[in-house]
Amino acid sequence: MERYDAIVIGGGLVGSAIGYGLARAGLTTALLDEGDVAFRASRGNFGLVWVQSKGEGAPHYQRWTRGSVDQWVPLAAELADKTGIAVGYRRAGGVHLCLGDEEFDQRRQRMERMRREAGNFGFEYRMLDQREVADLLPGTGPAVTGASWTPYDGHANPLRLLRALHRGFVDHGGGYIPNAQVVDAVPAPGEFRLVTAAGELRASKVVLAAGLGNAGLAPLFGLNAPVRPQRGQILVTERAQQLMPIPTTTVRQTEEGGMMLGDSQEDVGFDTSQKPAVMQAIARRAVLSFPWLRELQIVRAWAALRVMPPDGLPIYDQSQRFPGAFTVNCHSGVTLAGAHANVLAPMIAAGTLDPWLDLFSGKRFDVSAAA
Ligand SMILES: Cc1cc2nc3c(=O)[nH]c(=O)nc-3n(C[C@H](O)[C@H](O)[C@H](O)COP(=O)(O)OP(=O)(O)OC[C@H]3O[C@@H](n4cnc5c(N)ncnc54)[C@H](O)[C@@H]3O)c2cc1C
The missing domain is CATH 3.30.9.10 (D-Amino Acid Oxidase, subunit A, domain 2)
Structure with a gap:
C-alpha cells in the first residue's frame, strides 16, 4: 500500500493548486482524480480572475480574493518559468456592463456598499458613463448605459492553468493518479486510509478538493461541505x-x-x-x-x-475529529488559484489553518453545532 505525506482528492483547479503547493513545499503528495466521468468545473469555466463582484456583505471574502489576485502574478510567472507553460494572465482592470438605467443604478449602489464595507482596506472602483465605456471598449452598443470598473480584475487561460499546475506538481515529485475515485475512507488522526478505484492508499494528511464530490466525502472525515x-x-x-x-x-x-x-x-x-x-x-x-x-x-x-456553497463563499476547514483532514471548496477556483497555491497550501503543509480562516469554516452551515 502506497503511503504519502498528503493525498489531495480531486484533480481540478482547486486540488491541483493545493497539490502543487504541497509538493513544492516538499511533501510527498498524491493527487487523485475520479476521471472523465466526473463533473469538472475546471474544464468548463469562463476564465476570469475576478474581484469586483466578490464579497458584498462579506468583506473577508473580498480581502481573500484581492490577496489571491496579488498571488496570481508570482504564481503565473513561476509556472511559466518552471513548466514552460504560459497561462496567459492579463490584469488591466475589468468592467461590468450595465444595460439600462436601472441596472446602472443597482450596480452603483452595490459597488458603493462594497467600498463602505471594505473600510480602511479600501476598494477602488469607478462608475463609467456611456462615453467613458465607449472610450475604454470601442464598439459598445447604444443599449450600454454605463459600467462599473475596478483595477483588480483580469483573465487567464484556465485550461493552460490546469495543465501548468499538473506539470508543476509532477515536476516537484507529486504523483498524479487518474481514474482513482475515492469510494471509502478509514480516517484516524494523522493516519488516513483511502479506498480508491486504483487501490488503497495511506497518508498522514488528506485534502478534500473533489468539487461537488466533497458533499459526500466530507462527513466521512467529520467535515461539512454542503455544496x-x-x-x-x-x-x-x-x-x-x-x-x-x-x-x-x-x-x-x-x-x-x-x-x-x-x-x-x-x-x-x-x-x-x-x-x-x-x-x-x-x-x-x-x-x-x-x-x-x-x-x-x-x-x-x-x-x-x-x-x-450555500452562501457563495469558500469553505476551508480542518477536521476537529480527525486532525490532518482538510476540506476546500469555492465557486471561483480560477480566481482563487493564487491564494490556494501560495497561501492555503503552505498552511496545510504546516498542519494548521490560520485562525482568521475560521470565517470560512463549514461549521457556519452546521445547525446542530451552532445550537
Ligand atoms: C460556467 C462556469 C463559469 C465559471 N467561470 C469562472 C470564472 O470566470 N472565474 C473563476 O474563478 N471561476 C469560474 N468558475 C468556477 C471554477 O471553474 C470552479 O470554481 C473550479 O473549477 C472548481 O474547481 P474544483 O477543483 O473545486 O472542482 P472540479 O473542477 O469540478 O474538480 C473536482 C474534481 O474532483 C474529482 N472527484 C470528484 N469526486 C471524487 C472522488 N470521490 N474521488 C476522486 N476524485 C473525485 C473529479 O474527477 C474532478 O476532476 C466557473 C464555473 C462554471 C461552471
Whole structure:
C-alpha cells in the first residue's frame, strides 16, 4: 500500500493548486482524480480572475480574493518559468456592463456598499458613463448605459492553468493518479486510509478538493461541505482580430482571438444539458453589449456545473475529529488559484489553518453545532 505525506482528492483547479503547493513545499503528495466521468468545473469555466463582484456583505471574502489576485502574478510567472507553460494572465482592470438605467443604478449602489464595507482596506472602483465605456471598449452598443470598473480584475487561460499546475506538481515529485475515485475512507488522526478505484492508499494528511464530490466525502472525515451544482452555459465565437483590451463579466476575448460569451446561473441539479433559450439569452445580451458580435459565428458551446456553497463563499476547514483532514471548496477556483497555491497550501503543509480562516469554516452551515 502506497503511503504519502498528503493525498489531495480531486484533480481540478482547486486540488491541483493545493497539490502543487504541497509538493513544492516538499511533501510527498498524491493527487487523485475520479476521471472523465466526473463533473469538472475546471474544464468548463469562463476564465476570469475576478474581484469586483466578490464579497458584498462579506468583506473577508473580498480581502481573500484581492490577496489571491496579488498571488496570481508570482504564481503565473513561476509556472511559466518552471513548466514552460504560459497561462496567459492579463490584469488591466475589468468592467461590468450595465444595460439600462436601472441596472446602472443597482450596480452603483452595490459597488458603493462594497467600498463602505471594505473600510480602511479600501476598494477602488469607478462608475463609467456611456462615453467613458465607449472610450475604454470601442464598439459598445447604444443599449450600454454605463459600467462599473475596478483595477483588480483580469483573465487567464484556465485550461493552460490546469495543465501548468499538473506539470508543476509532477515536476516537484507529486504523483498524479487518474481514474482513482475515492469510494471509502478509514480516517484516524494523522493516519488516513483511502479506498480508491486504483487501490488503497495511506497518508498522514488528506485534502478534500473533489468539487461537488466533497458533499459526500466530507462527513466521512467529520467535515461539512454542503455544496450544490449550479449550471453555467458558455458560447465561443470564431477568432477575430484583437478588439477587446479588457474583459467584461459576460464577454471576453481570449489570447487566440475567440470571443467567450457567458454565462448563465441555473439551479437545475446535476444536469449539464444545453438549453437553446438560455444560449439565446446569453447571445442576445452579448450582441446588445457589442453589436459587432453579430457578424461572428458561434463555433463551440457547452454547459458545466459550478461548485456552489450555500452562501457563495469558500469553505476551508480542518477536521476537529480527525486532525490532518482538510476540506476546500469555492465557486471561483480560477480566481482563487493564487491564494490556494501560495497561501492555503503552505498552511496545510504546516498542519494548521490560520485562525482568521475560521470565517470560512463549514461549521457556519452546521445547525446542530451552532445550537
Ligand atoms: C460556467 C462556469 C463559469 C465559471 N467561470 C469562472 C470564472 O470566470 N472565474 C473563476 O474563478 N471561476 C469560474 N468558475 C468556477 C471554477 O471553474 C470552479 O470554481 C473550479 O473549477 C472548481 O474547481 P474544483 O477543483 O473545486 O472542482 P472540479 O473542477 O469540478 O474538480 C473536482 C474534481 O474532483 C474529482 N472527484 C470528484 N469526486 C471524487 C472522488 N470521490 N474521488 C476522486 N476524485 C473525485 C473529479 O474527477 C474532478 O476532476 C466557473 C464555473 C462554471 C461552471
